[in-house]
Amino acid sequence: MDLSLWLALATAALLISLTPGAGAVNTMSNALNVGFRRSIWGIMGQQAALVVHVIIVALGLGVLVSHSPILFNVIRYAGAAYLVFLGIRQFMSRPVEDATAQATLAGEPGWSMFRRGMWVNLLNPKAIVFFLAFLPQFIRPDQPLVAQYSVVAVTVVVIDITVMWFFFALAAKSVRNFTRSAKGQRILNRCFGVLFVLLGGGLAILH
Structure with a gap:
């Protein structure tokens, strides 16, 4: 891939x-709940x-999904339902008022965040x-297709990690002190809960 094409x-x-x-919503939610540094687990998921999506398109399966209304709708509604589920769970989350409980919340396993992030994008x-x-x-x-798709995948992933971590997660970090109070946690939980539900809806x- 030449430089001008790569820059585009x-x-x-x-x-x-x-x-x-x-x-972005998932990243900001993680950053608020577990901190800026550990939010990378969800971002990696x-x-x-994204890598799976690139592979699907490279293998030609994307054409099958785009031309099969049934398959498209099954995946679409599964993804919508998952986002709504995340939103309701976030909306209903109770404020964590003591330091010990907050530490427990911040201790969510990395694999759990990775898995959630993967399903958010995959579905x-x-x-x-x-x-x-x-x-x-x-x-x-x-030109060699494997090499080109590899360049595309690496470029997309590196840029998305940078944006998610150093823009969206960092933006959430700036208001994390707001979550130290029960009222602040309740407001943010409801805001992110509504965002997840709206995205799912x-x-x-939308078609």
Whole structure:
């Protein structure tokens, strides 16, 4: 991949990552609950899903999803239901008032955050269809495909990690002191809960 094409890919990937979505909401929620540094676990889970999406498109399965309304809708509604579930759970979360309980909350296993982040991004068929339309713009059929898709995957992942961690998670870190009070926790839990539900509802009803 030549430099000009790669720069176009990097610019597009940056703009996509900066667009708020379920991944951004999940990242900010993790940063508030477990801290900026440990929120990387959820971000890495989201990247695992992005790699799967790239592989799906590279193997041609994205065409199958985009042309099969039943398969598309099954994945779409599963993803919507999962986001709504996360939203309700977040909305109903009780404030943690003592230091010991807060430490327990911050001790959520990394694998748990990784798995949640992966499912948030994975159960989004629109991402597959988007990559199906997006990736071919940066692939040259007359050049080695594996190498090109590898460059695309690494570029997208590195940029998304940077944006998620140093933009969205860092933004959440700036208001984390707000969560030290029960009232602050309740407000933020409800705000993020509503955001997750809205995202899930949007995924279910938008075409």
